[in-house]
Structures are given as C-alpha cells and as structure tokens.
Amino acid sequence: MKQHFVLIVAVILAASTSIASAADKAQAEPILCRGNYHSEADAVKQLARMAATYKNLDQWKARAANIRKQILTGANLYPLPKRTPLNAVVHKKRTYEGYTVESAAFEARPGYFVYGSLYRPLGKKGPHAGILCPHGHARGPAGGRLRADQQHRCATLARMGAVVFSYDMIGFGDSEHLGWNHGHKQALTLQTWSSIRGIDFLESLADVDKKRIGVTGCSGGGTQTFLLTAVDDRVAVAVPVVMVSAHFFGGCHCESGMPIHKTAELETNNAEIAALAAPRPLLLVSVGGDWTKNTPKVEYPYIRNVYGLYGKTSQVENAHFPKEGHGYQRSKRQAMYPFMVKHLGLDAKGVVDPKTGDFDESKNVLEKPEQMRVFDKENPLPSHALKPGSTVAF
C-alpha cells in the first residue's frame, strides 16, 4: 500500500513537472509575426486595440519606449553593444558630373565588414546632409546597391548636396561576392546594427552635418529604414517605401524572423513601429499593388494620430500610387526627392525643373558591379576579416 502511494506521488510529481516545463517552454518560445501574420481586418482591429492604450503624449512616449526596447531586445541588441572601431576604408574615387562615388566599408563588429558605395556632392559647399540608403531583396542581374534604381536614387541625392551611403545587406553585393549568405541566422541583428553603425560612419566624415541625417529604402530596405528610425533618434528624416503595413510583417527572416513585434507583454506592428519616427519628418510611399494598398485609410491615419499628439501632423505625409506596384521606381523617387530637399535642406538647383517639378536623373552614371566592389585584387580584404558564415560576436 505504502509503495503504491509513493508511486502515485512520484507519477503526480513527474506529471506536474512536465506540465510546468511545457508552460515554461511555451513562455520562453518567441512569438514571431511573419509575413501575412494576420488578415487586413485583424490588422484594423489590432490598431484600434493599440490606439486605446494611450490618450496623451506622455502615455504614447511610455508606449514608444517599450516598443523600442522590445525591438532591440528581440533583435539581440539590448542593451546596445559597445561601439568598436569602424576602421573605415574609403577608396577608388570615381568623378562624375556634380558628384563622386567611392567604394567604402567599415567594421560593424570586429572583423565583420559592411560594404557600400559612398556618394558625395561635387561643387556644393558643406557641411552636407548625410543619407543612408539600405536596399531590398530584389536580385536581377545585379541586385541590392548595384541596381539601377538604387544608383539613381543615391546619385541624384548627392547631386543635390547630400553625402549618401548605400550599403549591402548580408549576402548581397560585395558581401555575397565574398561568400556570405543572406540566410545567416543573425541577419536581422547584423543589418539593424549595421544601420546604426552606418550613422556612426556618416557622422565620422568631416563633411557631414550630424543634425541632418536621413534614411530611405524600399521593401526590405523599407523595413531597415523604419527599424533604424525607431531605435536611433539621430535619424532626422525617414522615407520608408512600400513596406509600412499593419497586416504584413515582412517575409524574410531579416525582417520578421526574431521576436520584435510581439511578446507576452506587448503587441505591435510595422505601422506602429513607423510611428516611432514622430515627431520627425516621415514620408510613407505606398502603392495599390502590394501590402501597402490600405495606407491612405489604415496605416497613415494611425501614424498621423500619433503625430497629432505632438501637434506635428504637418511632419508626416503619404504619397500613394494606387495603380503602381512594388519597388522604388522613378515615380516613387520623384516623390521622395522634394521631401528630402525640404527637410534636409538640400539644394535642388540644376536638378529640379522649376516649371514641372521633375528631378533630372539623366546626368547620373550607372556603374558596373566591378567598379563598385570595395575589395578586389588591387585592394584585398583585410586578413582579419571574419570567414563567410561565421557567427558574429556581440
């Protein structure tokens, strides 16, 4: 009898332990909001739930601080890692009409390089505004910062007086050429940290005005744009293009593969994350042909309401193209340029046609990938660079 009792107690204890550990596991399991995590109708309901959590600016600021902390925690960047030496390389200068391009790289972490193109104005008096240009996942014959639309965007901004840094995602451009794969498990962490260090890099340049830092990117580059703007208040102006959506969270693990949107304590979405830009100037570029199709009636009003708490609704705008599809095509760039000119104090003289308002891109020179490489036979990669696929220590 006594033996039976002991056995029963042991079974009950074992069962309760396994229930407890299952509960612990469920609690510890990260909640990921990937891709179309919820429907458009559910997104509208979620925005209403979130809007009900604050009624004034103080309450919003408290919520915004919690969202910022959740993003950094989810991205394994909380507290922010120590800034290590950038050891920047800037070389291979090419001179064109009204601007120059150099190949540039810096170490976001010791041995982990971020590769890019540095566009600078020619014949304009400094100090200059600094603009980061992250890119999305579109590949084609030459993807990322090698794409024609990305080169046009950077060159045109440089011709108007901005120092522009266009940089590779992991596994694109030079990063891909050197053997890194976009499937790297730290992609979200590395790209968010690379953007933060991208501002450090711009600020380290003697000709850049630290008070005028902008960022713009499309699709996956739009995700990088609003994540950076949310976590780094040095961003003065942001233009996320075709990515701010309340129902779509980004389809790649570099956008939604870590628990930045939802925890047991707090739910948010990319529309609210974009609202963390407030009260800084923010332009949402949206189209009818992707997940930003509802922006004028769903995401934009939510974000505008947040700007209203600051009394700054004039700082947020939406340029919507109902008949257009995904991408940073000429029409979208034409919407972004005047916003950057206005808010970063660029000089559009000689670039914009005062009669039509059209920004001339015909003077831009489209470079070939080989010209844009940072490291090549003549300029070898430093020997301490991490091997492709390495886990990067933070």
Ligand SMILES: [Zn+2]
């Ligand atoms: Zn990605």
